[in-house]
Amino acid sequence: MVEGNLNSNVDxxxxxxxxxxxxxxxxxxxxxxxxxxxxxxxxxxxxxILILYGGGILAPWLAPQGYNEQDLFAVRQGPSAEHLxxxxxxxxxxxxxxxxxxxTNLIITTASVATGSLIIGVTxxxxxxxxxxxxxxxxxxxxxxxxxxxxxxLVILLAATVKxxxxxxVRSFEDATGIDGLVQWGVADYLVIFGALAAFSWVxxxxxxxxxxxxxxxxxxxxxxxxxxxxxxxxxxHHLLPNALPPVVVVVTMGxxxxxxxxxxxxxxxxxxxxxxxxxxxxxxxxxxxxxxxNAPHLxxxxxxxxxxxxxxxxxxxxxxxxVLNPRRQG
Amino acid sequence: xxxxxMRRLLWLPVLLVIVSFITFVLGFYGPGDPAxxxxxxxxxxxxxxxxxxELGLDQNFFLQYGSYVWDFVRGDLGDSxxxxxxxxxxxVMPKVWIxxxxxxxxxxxxxxxxxxxxxxxxxxQGTWLDTALVSLSLLFLSTPVFISAPFLILFFAVNLGIxxxxxxxxxxxxxxxxxxxxxxxxxxxxxxxxxxxxxxDVLSQDYxxxxxxxxxSEVTVQARHVLRNALMxxxxxxxxxxxxxxxGAFITETIFGIPGIGRLAVDSIFSRDYPVIMALVLIVATxxxxxxxxxxxxxxxxxxxxxxxxxxxxxx
Numbered sequence: 199m200v201e202g203n204l205n206s207n208v209d210x211x212x213x214x215x216x217x218x219x220x221x222x223x224x225x226x227x228x229x230x231x232x233x234x235x236x237x238x239x240x241x242x243x244x245x246x247i248l249i250l251y252g253g254g255i256l257a258p259w260l261a262p263q264g265y266n267e268q269d270l271f272a273v274r275q276g277p278s279a280e281h282l283x284x285x286x287x288x289x290x291x292x293x294x295x296x297x298x299x300x301x302t303n304l305i306i307t308t309a310s311v312a313t314g315s316l317i318i319g320v321t322x323x324x325x326x327x328x329x330x331x332x333x334x335x336x337x338x339x340x341x342x343x344x345x346x347x348x349x350x351x352l353v354i355l356l357a358a359t360v361k362x363x364x365x366x367x368v369r370s371f372e373d374a375t376g377i378d379g380l381v382q383w384g385v386a387d388y389l390v391i392f393g394a395l396a397a398f399s400w401v402x403x404x405x406x407x408x409x410x411x412x413x414x415x416x417x418x419x420x421x422x423x424x425x426x427x428x429x430x431x432x433x434x435x436h437h438l439l440p441n442a443l444p445p446v447v448v449v450v451t452m453g454x455x456x457x458x459x460x461x462x463x464x465x466x467x468x469x470x471x472x473x474x475x476x477x478x479x480x481x482x483x484x485x486x487x488x489x490x491x492x493n494a495p496h497l498x499x500x501x502x503x504x505x506x507x508x509x510x511x512x513x514x515x516x517x518x519x520x521x522v523l524n525p526r527r528q529g
Numbered sequence: 530x531x532x533x534x535m536r537r538l539l540w541l542p543v544l545l546v547i548v549s550f551i552t553f554v555l556g557f558y559g560p561g562d563p564a565x566x567x568x569x570x571x572x573x574x575x576x577x578x579x580x581x582x583e584l585g586l587d588q589n590f591f592l593q594y595g596s597y598v599w600d601f602v603r604g605d606l607g608d609s610x611x612x613x614x615x616x617x618x619x620x621v622m623p624k625v626w627i628x629x630x631x632x633x634x635x636x637x638x639x640x641x642x643x644x645x646x647x648x649x650x651x652x653x654q655g656t657w658l659d660t661a662l663v664s665l666s667l668l669f670l671s672t673p674v675f676i677s678a679p680f681l682i683l684f685f686a687v688n689l690g691i692x693x694x695x696x697x698x699x700x701x702x703x704x705x706x707x708x709x710x711x712x713x714x715x716x717x718x719x720x721x722x723x724x725x726x727x728x729x730d731v732l733s734q735d736y737x738x739x740x741x742x743x744x745x746s747e748v749t750v751q752a753r754h755v756l757r758n759a760l761m762x763x764x765x766x767x768x769x770x771x772x773x774x775x776x777g778a779f780i781t782e783t784i785f786g787i788p789g790i791g792r793l794a795v796d797s798i799f800s801r802d803y804p805v806i807m808a809l810v811l812i813v814a815t816x817x818x819x820x821x822x823x824x825x826x827x828x829x830x831x832x833x834x835x836x837x838x839x840x841x842x843x844x845x
Binding site: 239342343345346347348349350351352354355356358359360361362363455459462463466467479482485486488491492495498502505506507509510513514517 | 544547548551552555556558559560663664667668670671672673675676678679680682683687694718772775776779780783784794795798799806809810813814817818
């Protein structure tokens, strides 16, 4: 807007007032939301996500105990009135730890998806598709390099090799600013895991957006916008983006489940979120030993059921969104 | 067509250089000194220094990377830091074969269950069976390896004692069943949904009506006409599902104690056995690139319309 000259600005405003592409696209979303709320699977998915992540957000108030509070008189006990889901091998409340783990998962998942998939992925996809030429080749080739890497292997490698350095940065940041407790809260872990996951989640979205943009680029309404003199930026983000968005929403929703699962896998391998900060992955790892499975299944059941439900809910919601937003592909 | 294949094959070495460089940088600046790891905590500083010289770890970054690439070109992947005196090649190659067998078994499960499920749901589209089966496939998708494995182990190995808890006795043994099942189930969902979408599309075509009208049995129509035409998009997902299988292998092989490359990868990252990590990353990258090339070629073979636009980056 700022960069365009005055004349073209006036023209664009005029066109927008007459032909309302934004108005129509908002209509699409309202319509889609209405249809979504008539589908049982969507409602089911949204409800589970709200309950689980809502619990995670409210963890400090909801959880009966702190995630690290030990009750050494009640070690590895089954469910009771005091500890609804029992206690683990050092007497920590399983329910409280599960709720706090959900907060961990929520932070990592939303941060990774918001930056990796949405900001980086959509922007690069728009640039590759609309600008074409060298920019297109460059972005897509870099994407191919990322795709050729065994994703999880590199994420593990990144987490294992980069973390000590990030830990140092956070420590020196603590010293420089006088803010305490960052290391203890696991800020370094969050940064590393989030960075590694974000680095790999942009490629799929970028490819999808690029495909959409390439086919939209030659449509009359985009050509018209360009002829009027709209800036490249404006064409990309005001005209191409809203029209390319529906399939992206579906893919990102389904990707939420995958990213949530990836956080669990990393912590399960022991390179994700480090104790004492609780994570569903480390809870599963602690409980999966055969003898514990047999004698104290209450340790592993809560995290496993919660992870399964969470991924299932995201997939259900993605599926429902797909039905609503991509009606062509429906039966 | 030939030009396209050549271009893609020429891209492979470029890609391998980039991939190996990034991995090498991570290993070089990562924590841990392989010499210290190998000698243990009680080693004298002089001994560590001697070993560092022996392994070439005292040279600067570019010399080390250069000599790695030169050795790689000549087919020498170096020696493992941890398994003393064993070359990476003899360490990795037998494990590649084991992981390949496991991957094939898992893929057979995904395809063998997913495609029939997809055909059934497409045929019965809109009925309760369709909804139920599609939801069921989503449930499969939502049970990653680390969720399904403990359950299967508890039920089949600990309680019933049918399958061994862990280990590997080759392709035709009971030790294969649980790992392959665990790795294959998440893929069923993708197969089912893709087959369904594709078959729904095919079912509405005129030639299907013609086939039915001329009195062919429903089984013949499904097998000869629907499946064959619906199969095309499915080929593409096979290439993509390879990535999922490799990722599943890390966890599955670790849980079930299978001596494949997935477990080796996890172990080597923790023990900072960088030559092994490098070799594994390069092997997997090569397989991915070749598999994707194969898929693109198959796609062009199955659908002549796509041949024009196989490599369309950078065109306006």
